[in-house]
Amino acid sequence: MMRIEQICLREIKMRLLAPFETSFDRVQDRRIFLIEARVDGVTGWGESVAGEHPLYSYETIETAWHIIRDWVWPMLKGKPLESAAEIWDRVSPIRGHNMAKGGLEAAVWDAEAKLKGVPLWKLLGGKREEIPCGVSIGIKESIAELNEAVEKELRAGYQRIKIKIKHGWDDKPLAAVRERFPLIRLMGDANCDYRAADIPLLRSLDRFNLMMLEQPLAYDDLYGHAELQRQMQTPICLDECIHSLTHARAAIDIGACKIINIKLGRVGGHTVARRIHDLCQLHGVPVWCGGMLESGIGRAHNIALSTLPNFTLAGDVAASKRYWEEDIILPEVTVSAQGTIRVPGGPGIGFEPRLDRIDRLTVRKERLA
Ligand code: OSB
Ligand code: MG
Numbered sequence: 001m002m003r004i005e006q007i008c009l010r011e012i013k014m015r016l017l018a019p020f021e022t023s024f025d026r027v028q029d030r031r032i033f034l035i036e037a038r039v040d041g042v043t044g045w046g047e048s049v050a051g052e053h054p055l056y057s058y059e060t061i062e063t064a065w066h067i068i069r070d071w072v073w074p075m076l077k078g079k080p081l082e083s084a085a086e087i088w089d090r091v092s093p094i095r096g097h098n099m100a101k102g103g104l105e106a107a108v109w110d111a112e113a114k115l116k117g118v119p120l121w122k123l124l125g126g127k128r129e130e131i132p133c134g135v136s137i138g139i140k141e142s143i144a145e146l147n148e149a150v151e152k153e154l155r156a157g158y159q160r161i162k163i164k165i166k167h168g169w170d171d172k173p174l175a176a177v178r179e180r181f182p183l184i185r186l187m188g189d190a191n192c193d194y195r196a197a198d199i200p201l202l203r204s205l206d207r208f209n210l211m212m213l214e215q216p217l218a219y220d221d222l223y224g225h226a227e228l229q230r231q232m233q234t235p236i237c238l239d240e241c242i243h244s245l246t247h248a249r250a251a252i253d254i255g256a257c258k259i260i261n262i263k264l265g266r267v268g269g270h271t272v273a274r275r276i277h278d279l280c281q282l283h284g285v286p287v288w289c290g291g292m293l294e295s296g297i298g299r300a301h302n303i304a305l306s307t308l309p310n311f312t313l314a315g316d317v318a319a320s321k322r323y324w325e326e327d328i329i330l331p332e333v334t335v336s337a338q339g340t341i342r343v344p345g346g347p348g349i350g351f352e353p354r355l356d357r358i359d360r361l362t363v364r365k366e367r368l369a
Pocket of ligand 2: 189191214215239240261290
């Protein structure tokens with residue numbers, strides 16, 4: 001049995017190399033929420049991806065901090081665990097707040113893998129030693145700027161390009177990129193910007209031969225996506241709509257998507273992520289790992305998750321240097337010229353948190369025991 005002796009919540013400030021714009025927000029200064037868990041004398045690290053603003057989902061770093069301190073921690077404190085895999089069911093009385101739950105759970109998974117002396121990806125049941133990578137390119141000021149960004153990422157080796165779209169920045173940028181790069185794996189992500197009235201426009205995107213169209217309709221509109229998928233050739237991939245195994249089951253059953261983007265924070269951690277992965281695999285629905293502009297800690301967890309067998313499509317898990325001047329782990333995450341990340345061989349997440357640097361960036365810290 002394992003015992004979680006204490007946890008430490010920490011907010012660090014990190015500035016992205018460039019602002020990242022989606023249909024719902026524009027961020028450059030990230031408030032990164034790190035969670036350390038000491039389990040039987042060993043420290044594990046997790047990251048809660050709750051954002052600065054309640055715009056991607058209702059969670060923010062403030063709500064996640066409150067939920068972990070006042071609800072998740074009291075449910076786990078002093079109670080022995082066989083494995084981190086049990087945490088999800090223990091905290092299930094708390095409805096929602098998956099980013100809070102997932103951040104703490106990740107830290108305990110890292111600690112458990114370190115206690116057992118195995119890489120986290122192996123403990124999770126991963127099979128892949130190298131994962132395929134894509135990039136997510138934010139909304140730009142001009143088509144010229146977008147094309148330049150696409151070219152740069154292709155030159156770096158990334159295997160597929162995703163561009164963010166929204167009303168007024170959709171068919172034109174997609175047409176421009178497709179014309180310049182006729183054969184690349186290309187997709188769009190609307191982050192919920194469209195409604196039923198936009199179906200004719202969305203259907204017209206079929207002409208660009210996209211790998212998939214990510215989350216075109218509202219975050220709670222599973223039914224609308226099923227209607228749209230019946231009228232479109234392009235596979236729909238759901239992101240914001242899928243918060244649980246139940247949602248994944250419904251989405252697959254009613255034909256709301258053909259692909260699912262799995263994010264650890266959105267679904268509440270590795271345990272649920274794995275259950276959704278297994279369900280999708282059973283139904284022949286490929287999955288890939290999404291990103292939330294994570295620091296190296298969250299990125300390391302995304303890499304471990306991406307080694308599961310049904311993560312057959314390139315994820316939004318990219319190199320540290322695409323985001324940060326300097327990351328908070330060693331070594332930094334690097335991507336090969338073939339657009340892959342080699343999975344680390346060390347115990348736990350396999351990357352060392354840089355404590356000196358993390359301390360320097362810390363703006364708030366709370367220890368709970
Ligand atoms: O929809 O996948 C998304 C970033 C923040 C919020 C939502 C999304 C994203 C990204 C960036 O697409 C992915 C990354 O590079 O981390
Ligand atoms: Mg998305």
